[in-house]
Amino acid sequence: MSTQRPSVTLVQGDITEQAVDAVVNAANSSLLGGGGVDGAIHRRGGPEILAECRALRASRYGRGLPTGQAVATTAGRLPARWVIHTVGPVFARNEDRSELLASCYRESLRVADELGARTVAFPAISTGIYGWPMDDGARIAVETVRTTDTAVEEVRFVLFDAQAYDAFATRVH
């Protein structure tokens, strides 16, 4: 595998509408769905994704997917080939969990390389229900993908609103 540093692009919008090889899901350890990005991906991707998640729980991940790790399934009806599920850390004021958040981006890119994905769309992991401050979440996201060796050519951050877009734009430019 020939590796390089991916180019980073930013889009304001809905991650479920991205025509890319792989879409990253901000999941939880159960892999069985939830709100936010996770809810949107399962809703629009259809039941095939959940079926593969259940199979993962019945085999490799009987105790759930640990925080900071990543695993792939089909993308079902989404305009992508795969969903890469990763579990971000819940933000905590009294403990630095940055390394776990960085690990989500690195591990997702590692799984993307295993799949042969060249374009990957990421949400701002942990910055919703898990409470991570957007500016810091953007810093960790951009720094990590820019320093990871991967055959992925484009990392597209898909930001839901203008505030998130601006936080990422400040880090990228």
Ligand code: AR6
């Ligand atoms: N497209 C792009 N970004 C979105 C979308 C979307 N369709 N929907 C929300 N966001 P979150 P987390 C943004 O809560 O913080 C779930 O219940 C959102 O504004 O999806 O990692 C899981 O099952 C925020 O900036 O993920 C877990 O239990 C970012 O995506 C838990 O939430 C991430 O928000 C994971 O929480």
